[in-house]
């Protein structure tokens with residue numbers, strides 16, 4: 001019922017399993033959307049709110065970073081965007097009475113799902129050292145507490161300022177400015193766990209860490225390869241773009257260990273064929289690859305292209321690239337047998353893929369976490385770049401690299417300077433504009449921040465959004481690390497596990513969400529965001545804020561900065577809080593591509609940021625050309641009797657926010673503690689469908705980690721590869737198991753054994769991670 005949270009902990013993990021589906025969206029998606037939205041918001045608010053999602057005068061969907069088409073539908077959102085909106089626009093409230101009734105230790109025993117279902121945070125809350133309950137606190141006192149702890153540090157580098165990817169450009173710019181004026185580059189963000197590998201690989205090879213395609217490029221492509229991505233669940237509006245591409249004659253190759261329903265067939269709820277008919281078949285060729293086999297696959301395809309007369313775009317290679325000879329030598333050495341072993345693919349499939357590659361003049365490769373969260377993620381993505389460069393598929397219409405971002409403004413936050421390794425030119429510009437000397441030493445990323453907290457080298461942890469302890473790897477290690485902090489602070493919309501696993505002192509600072517009206521002294525404000533394709537546009541909330549005491553993210557940063565930096569700061573924090581246009585004027589002066597920001601963002605639909613490779617085939621790399629690279633081919637080697645586990649998302653979650661316990665397309669209902677295994681692997685391990693077992697990860701230092709009580713599901717995944725949901729399985733991912741160069745946790749390749757089949761779910765010792 002709208003407005004009423006569940007009372008007892010509703011998580012009765014008792015999964016029901018039916019056959020996986022073969023199509024996404026359609027009528028069931030609409031029914032499901034309305035049910036979840038109305039539970040949280042009621043009927044009237046559901047209608048009013050959903051009609052403003054992604055409209056030119058509305059707010060940017062807080063779901064994913066997929067761009068909006070220029071010609072919009074009345075309902076320009078998807079099932080999962082609507083769930084993200086409902087989660088934020090819920091009528092449920094977490095009040096001081098709630099905190100008085102629940103000691104923190106008791107909340108730490110609740111599931112993440114239960115915590116999230118309690119509703120929106122309404123008051124600043126403070127947990128004093130040794131106290132059992134959070135208590136209401138004034139904003140002034142809250143800022144005093146942060147200032148006390150920050151000024152007590154020996155060095156500003158003992159503080160860590162984390163950002164999740166929903167934060168607006170304006171808030172992100174102010175937040176990094178504050179952290180740097182205070183004196184540190186310790187600005188880890190969710191990107192460190194997400195597309196960092198894409199950024200690392202693309203910066204080195206094409207000179208800019210962002211994708212090179214616009215929405216219309218997808219529509220124009222001859223061939224789209226979707227590797228390591230599940231758009232049916234995580235970027236549902238991308239299915240409309242794929243459908244449009246297919247209508248224009250494109251072909252689609254899907255590379256994935258799992259047959260994902262959304263990529264098989266799309267029933268577009270916006271047309272009659274989708275609603276009543278059979279929808280559109282999307283995938284033409286499904287390469288059911290083993291986890292981590294993608295680098296080997298693309299390397300062999302590159303060899304085969306090199307071996308085909310006339311297949312290489314020699315003009316492009318000569319004029320625009322560097323390193324071709326060394327790359328070609330490495331690629332020619334690619335070996336069929338080794339590739340078949342690494343990928344688990346039949347030879348005919350790779351030959352079929354090659355024919356489609358050679359038939360295409362315009363190729364786009366899209367990817368997400370299936371490529372970025374591996375030890376060899378960076379060389380894998382560099383091999384994708386080699387693949388596109390060979391046939392001149394960068395910087396021409398209908399072709400390019402398309403890393404599909406996660407959080408709705410994760411790309412914009414980076415553009416605004418949320419990065420622990422800022423470019424010197426960016427720091428120079430800050431210095432010139434604001435007249436202070438920003439720190440030059442690199443700061444801590446997510447994994448290094450956890451180590452610093454664990455080792456006592458970091459003492460204050462401040463988070464602008466997100467759910468750090470639940471999203472990060474090695475749950476037990478991370479929670480212990482956070483508990484060592486002097487102070488943990490969270491600027492949040494909803495209650496989550498990071499509020500109840502705390503340092504000695506803790507603060508929860510409640511903030512406005514995207515959907516809400518943001519009024520400041522100069523009047524109603526809007527904020528801006530950048531989507532996955534470099535489009536910047538305005539976002540205006542319309543709903544009344546969840547409570548009268550919420551502050552916007554920019555206001556929180558401005559007040560905190562004034563309190564912490566005092567008269568020493570020449571930055572006009574008060575003026576920034578009063579009128580966000582003043583922030584945008586400064587962004588315009590500091591960040592290239594934002595000239596005339598206020599004028600251009602006033603245009604309906606906003607503007608596109610420049611991208612040298614896309615716009616003019618210029619490559620701002622160290623060589624001044626697009627770089628071919630020749631890394632050694634790697635793929636995971638899994639010992640006898642072990643499996644490789646990927647940790648992924650269900651259909652009813654947004655990262656650590658659990659909307660419900662179903663994963664409709666995969667046929668899982670009413671439970672999340674499931675492990676998907678190939679029936680032949682399960683048979684070899686004597687694991688019947690429906691049995692319960694523990695997942696035990698084995699790390700190279702001999703240590704083991706256990707996640708108990710998973711229901712075995714026989715599922716058509718690739719051989720040797722298991723899948724289970726995150727965040728429940730984060731406990732299995734060793735902190736040191738990260739991608740080379742990008743340091744992203746390798747959450748898609750965890751070596752596990754499956755132990756002790758039993759008939760009933762075991763007691764989970766870490767209930768917070770359900």
Ligand SMILES: Nc1nc2c(c(=O)[nH]1)N[C@H]1C(S)=C(S)[C@@H](COP(=O)(O)OP(=O)(O)OC[C@H]3O[C@@H](n4cnc5c(=O)[nH]c(N)nc54)[C@H](O)[C@@H]3O)O[C@H]1N2
Nearest residue numbers: 080228229230234255291292368369370406648649654655
């Ligand atoms: N509804 C909803 N939307 C979301 C999110 C959400 O949680 N819920 N999260 C947002 C965020 S932050 C992000 S980053 C994105 C995530 O979007 P995705 O990357 O689609 O998310 P995952 O669930 O991690 O799915 C990984 C996909 O890659 C495949 N895969 C795994 N390993 C490999 C591999 O080695 N090779 C290949 N070829 N495929 C592999 C998996 O089978 C799966 O299909 O979605 C964003 N959008």
Ligand SMILES: Nc1nc2c(c(=O)[nH]1)N[C@H]1C(S)=C(S)[C@@H](COP(=O)(O)OP(=O)(O)OC[C@H]3O[C@@H](n4cnc5c(=O)[nH]c(N)nc54)[C@H](O)[C@@H]3O)O[C@H]1N2
Nearest residue numbers: 164194465466467471491492493494496647655656726747
């Ligand atoms: N094992 C494993 N681990 C993973 C992944 C994986 O695939 N496998 N994926 C990784 C990826 S791709 C990512 S991006 C990270 C996600 O890591 P995070 O971004 O840290 O986590 P979220 O679950 O997205 O954060 C949700 C919380 O954000 C807060 N919030 C929501 N909206 C707003 C807002 O507008 N403002 C503010 N201030 N707060 C808000 C709410 O309080 C909510 O509880 O997880 C990573 N962890």
Ligand SMILES: [Mo]
Nearest residue numbers: 194195406407
């Ligand atoms: Mo992400």
